[in-house]
Amino acid sequence: MIMLVSGFLLVLIGIWAMLTRKNIIRIIIGFSILDTGIHLIIVAVGFVKGGTAPILDNALLRVPTSVDLSAAVSRVVDPLPSALVLTAIVIGLAVTALLLSFAIRLHKYGRSLDIDVYEEQKW
Amino acid sequence: MIKYILIFIALVGLAWLLWPLTKDFSTPEQLNSIASQYVSGSVTDLNSPNVVTSIVVTYRGLDTLGEVTVLFLATAGVGFLLKKKSGSRSQRRDGSEILQSGAGFLAPLIMLFGVYVFTHGHLSPGGGFQGGVLIASGVLLMVMASTSFRFSHLLIQLTESLSGIAYVIIAILGVILLGANHFLDPRILPLGNWLSLFSAGAIPVIYSFLGLKVGAELSAVIESLSADGGEE
Numbered sequence: 001m002i003m004l005v006s007g008f009l010l011v012l013i014g015i016w017a018m019l020t021r022k023n024i025i026r027i028i029i030g031f032s033i034l035d036t037g038i039h040l041i042i043v044a045v046g047f048v049k050g051g052t053a054p055i056l057d058n059a060l061l062r063v064p065t066s067v068d069l070s071a072a073v074s075r076v077v078d079p080l081p082s083a084l085v086l087t088a089i090v091i092g093l094a095v096t097a098l099l100l101s102f103a104i105r106l107h108k109y110g111r112s113l114d115i116d117v118y119e120e121q122k123w
Numbered sequence: 124m125i126k127y128i129l130i131f132i133a134l135v136g137l138a139w140l141l142w143p144l145t146k147d148f149s150t151p152e153q154l155n156s157i158a159s160q161y162v163s164g165s166v167t168d169l170n171s172p173n174v175v176t177s178i179v180v181t182y183r184g185l186d187t188l189g190e191v192t193v194l195f196l197a198t199a200g201v202g203f204l205l206k207k208k209s210g211s212r213s214q215r216r217d218g219s220e221i222l223q224s225g226a227g228f229l230a231p232l233i234m235l236f237g238v239y240v241f242t243h244g245h246l247s248p249g250g251g252f253q254g255g256v257l258i259a260s261g262v263l264l265m266v267m268a269s270t271s272f273r274f275s276h277l278l279i280q281l282t283e284s285l286s287g288i289a290y291v292i293i294a295i296l297g298v299i300l301l302g303a304n305h306f307l308d309p310r311i312l313p314l315g316n317w318l319s320l321f322s323a324g325a326i327p328v329i330y331s332f333l334g335l336k337v338g339a340e341l342s343a344v345i346e347s348l349s350a351d352g353g354e355e
Contacts, residue, residue, distance in 0.1 A: 094197035
């Protein structure tokens with residue numbers, strides 16, 4: 001619950017930063033904050049009370065076969081949101097790199113990182 | 124001024140939209156049916172202890188194929204935007220003595236750890252994406268330490284495209300060997316013993332190719348950012 005609320009707060013902070021800041025680098029930082037907030041929300045949705053990581057090693061199963069499987073199932077968190085976040089983090093990294101290279105390209109063109117300088121670039 | 128009021132209204136509206144999602148949410152006491160299906164299926168069908176890995180590679184394998192494509196597109200975009208002009212040398216300085224010695228010692232270990240993480244993705248926390256990022260961080264350490272550090276672009280491109288092709292070939296092998304509903308099925312290889320390295324069918328193989336692909340792509344991103352990022 002606390003994770004969910006803080007995730008939504010991070011989303012709002014990120015959108016606020018993207019809308020109000022003038023510096024392109026700060027806009028990208030706002031995007032990163034938004035990204036992190038979304039990851040927190042997805043992870044919070046998948047949490048199960050008293051659950052642990054969904055890795056069924058022998059400490060969780062106690063026997064190396066699937067005899068005690070139903071007991072293990074009741075003790076892990078939902079694995080699907082974790083799998084989604086796992087890929088989303090790497091994609092977020094690549095998208096941030098793409099945004100930064102846009103910023104580098106703009107800075108080479110206009111010698112400035114202020115978004116207002118590029119107002120005539122709309123098309 | 125009017126702009127800030129509009130932004131404030133937009134944020135309040137968004138918070139008002141998100142509030143019902145938070146208010147009515149309560150942490151569940153037990154897994155929903157599809158999640159417990161995944162957990163028990165990962166043990167009984169795939170012989171893989173790490174349920175997250177079996178979801179990423181098998182149950183949602185098609186999604187992962189799409190994510191790899193997104194990653195490739197982002198990398199291609201970075202490479203396209205930061206094309207290297209001939210003759211322009213960046214003004215970066217070499218790293219300090221400490222950084223250079225430390226990188227020479229640590230970078231091979233970090234890359235080896237990355238390989239360990241993606242080959243053991245089905246047994247322990249980790250997998251192709253994390254191992255690939257670890258390899259790329261080793262490359263980042265080398266790039267930071269020395270301006271003369273270069274690696275072969277041909278090697279990176281070959282690694283990336285060959286592992287992508289191998290991933291798709293393994294996926295299609297499932298269709299050929301096991302039938303039409305088995306795209307990306309890892310059971311084309313024997314399932315092996317519980318908690319051993321060569322178990323869970325083709326999951327370690329697929330994850331190793333994924334790790335190589337992600338590592339090569341992110342290394343290419345770091346290389347183009349470092350070559351073109353400095354001030355002229």
